[in-house]
Amino acid sequence: MPRPVVSLIIPVFNEEHAIENLYDRIIQVVASVTLAPLEHIAPEFIFVDDGSTDRSPEILSRLATRDPNVRVITFTRNFGKEMATTAGIIAASGDACLVMDADFEHPPEYIPSFLDHWRSGAKIVVGVRENKNERPFFTRFSSWIFYSLMARIADRSGEFVPNATDFRLLDRAVVLEFKKFTEHDRMTRGLIDWLGFPTVYVPFINPGRKIGKATYAGKKRWSLAMDTFAAYSLFPLKIAGYLGMGITVFSGLLGIFIFATQYLFHRWSLDFTGTAQLAVLNMFLIGIVLSCLGFIALYIGQIHHEVANRPLYVIKQKINFETEKEEY
Ligand code: UDP
Ligand code: MG
Numbered sequence: 039m040p041r042p043v044v045s046l047i048i049p050v051f052n053e054e055h056a057i058e059n060l061y062d063r064i065i066q067v068v069a070s071v072t073l074a075p076l077e078h079i080a081p082e083f084i085f086v087d088d089g090s091t092d093r094s095p096e097i098l099s100r101l102a103t104r105d106p107n108v109r110v111i112t113f114t115r116n117f118g119k120e121m122a123t124t125a126g127i128i129a130a131s132g133d134a135c136l137v138m139d140a141d142f143e144h145p146p147e148y149i150p151s152f153l154d155h156w157r158s159g160a161k162i163v164v165g166v167r168e169n170k171n172e173r174p175f176f177t178r179f180s181s182w183i184f185y186s187l188m189a190r191i192a193d194r195s196g197e198f199v200p201n202a203t204d205f206r207l208l209d210r211a212v213v214l215e216f217k218k219f220t221e222h223d224r225m226t227r228g229l230i231d232w233l234g235f236p237t238v239y240v241p242f243i244n245p246g247r248k249i250g251k252a253t254y255a256g257k258k259r260w261s262l263a264m265d266t267f268a269a270y271s272l273f274p275l276k277i278a279g280y281l282g283m284g285i286t287v288f289s290g291l292l293g294i295f296i297f298a299t300q301y302l303f304h305r306w307s308l309d310f311t312g313t314a315q316l317a318v319l320n321m322f323l324i325g326i327v328l329s330c331l332g333f334i335a336l337y338i339g340q341i342h343h344e345v346a347n348r349p350l351y352v353i354k355q356k357i358n359f360e361t362e363k364e365e366y
Contacts (some may be wrong), residue, residue, distance in 0.1 A: 041080040044068075044153065045132030049086050049122035053140040054093040055249040057085070060140055061101060061108070067146045071153055079153065083108040084126045085140075089116035102357040110357040117351040118258065123204065123226045125351055128217055129359065135208045137226075141247040144205035148242045152207045161212050161235035164227075165205030168241045184263050191273035199239065202227065211235070222343040222350060223265040268336040278330035285326050289319055 046064060050057065061083065068081045085098050087110065095112055102108045111125050123137055134156050138144035144165060155163045185200040204227055208216065215233050231237075267274060296315065 041078065042134070043080045043082050043132040045082045045084055045126075045130035045135045047084045047086070047123060047126030047130060047135055047137045048140050049088055049119045049126065049137075050090060050094050050098065050140050051088040051116060051119070051122070051253050052090045052092045052094060053250055054090075054097055056140050056142065057094060057097050058101065059249070060142065060146070061105075063142075064146045064149070067149050071150045081107060082130070082132050084130055085110050086122040086126045087112045088119065088122040089113045099357055106358055108357075109359050110355075111353055111359075112355040112357075114352045114354045119204075120224050120226050120262070121351040124224065125353070127208070127213055127226075129356075130213065133210050135213055136206070137208070138205050141250060141252075143244050143247055144203065145242065145245060148205075148240065151240055155238045155240065156207055156209065159236075160207075160238040161209040162230060162233075162237040163207040164199070164237055164239050165203045165242045166199065166239045167201045167203050167244050169243050180259070180263075184266075188266070188270065191267075191271045202239065203244075205242065206230065209235070220344075220347075221269070222346075222348065223269060223340050225262055225266045225269070228266055228270060264336065265340070268340050274333040274336060278333045281326055282330065285323060289323070292319070 048060070064081065064083070068079060071079055083101075083105075085101075085108065087095050087098055095110075098108075098110045098112075102110050109129070111129060113122065113125070126137065127135055134153070136149065136152060138146070148165065152163045152165075182200075189200075206227065208230065212230065212233060212235050215235075216230065219229050221229065292315075296312070300312075
């Protein structure tokens with residue numbers, strides 16, 4: 039009976055100091071895994087180089103010449119982690135795919151427990167970060183806000199488990215469905231959750247990035263969060279509508295009140311000049327209109343992306359793959 043192949047998908051962006059260490063450690067861990075009654079699993083490494091500017095591509099191709107199970111996809115430029123992950127999943131041939139970061143924040147020691155759950159029938163195994171308190175305050179605070187908002191407003195609620203990470207295992211069945219997505223603004227884990235396969239959550243301790251520095255922070259996180267809001271919820275559009283209605287009612291009542299005090303019941307008259315009231319009201323309304331436009335722009339931006347239907351990413355080189363051709 040052939041050994042089950044597990045594809046390890048690792049997005050790489052300027053990780054020259056991490057790659058080889060990670061590879062060695064995964065090999066060690068995997069060697070210790072037995073899937074009785076089967077033999078050891080056969081690991082297939084898929085490193086996706088997301089336009090690194092350091093020595094990562096050389097290190098990867100060296101690794102690939104040494105070990106034919108190391109496959110490398112090199113992008114022409116930086117397309118972002120979500121695209122790198124997607125390319126890896128599409129190119130994977132394994133019975134299961136395990137997606138993990140290159141920087142040891144998804145410790146290889148947990149691979150056996152992921153595989154155990156998979157063997158017991160889980161189609162998706164998701165790593166849930168337990169030691170959230172060690173992250174910087176701002177990161178924690180912003181992801182707390184993001185997840186609590188998402189949990190409340192997502193059109194399909196119950197999908198956004200706080201601290202669920204990209205460290206996840208996907209069964210072949212999930213991968214086949216995943217390949218059908220055509221979205222350009224994508225959050226890989228959101229799409230995977232959307233598929234609705236039975237999921238098992240595995241808590242893990244993130245030891246923190248040891249080598250190099252996080253490149254997936256700040257601006258990228260923010261734009262991913264905004265895209266996710268627009269992709270998974272119509273709440274921002276609705277909020278604009280509610281605000282608009284509220285303001286209309288409010289200003290209507292205010293208008294009636296002013297009219298009444300000024301023209302019907304003179305002795306109630308309060309000394310607000312009409313100009314002042316109008317000015318405040320006007321500014322308020324302009325603010326509302328602008329925020330509505332902002333929300334609508336989010337959606338139009340996404341529509342624009344989808345309509346343009348560009349390729350998700352561009353591959354410069356593939357090493358150790360049977361076909362050089364793109365499959366999607
Ligand atoms: N990464 C990538 N493309 C990018 C940024 C990051 O492929 O544009 C990879 C990176 O090499 C690492 C993983 O995505 O393997 C997570 O990145 P990082 O550690 O910078 O982000 P964080 O840990 O803050 O999520
Ligand atoms: Mg990291």
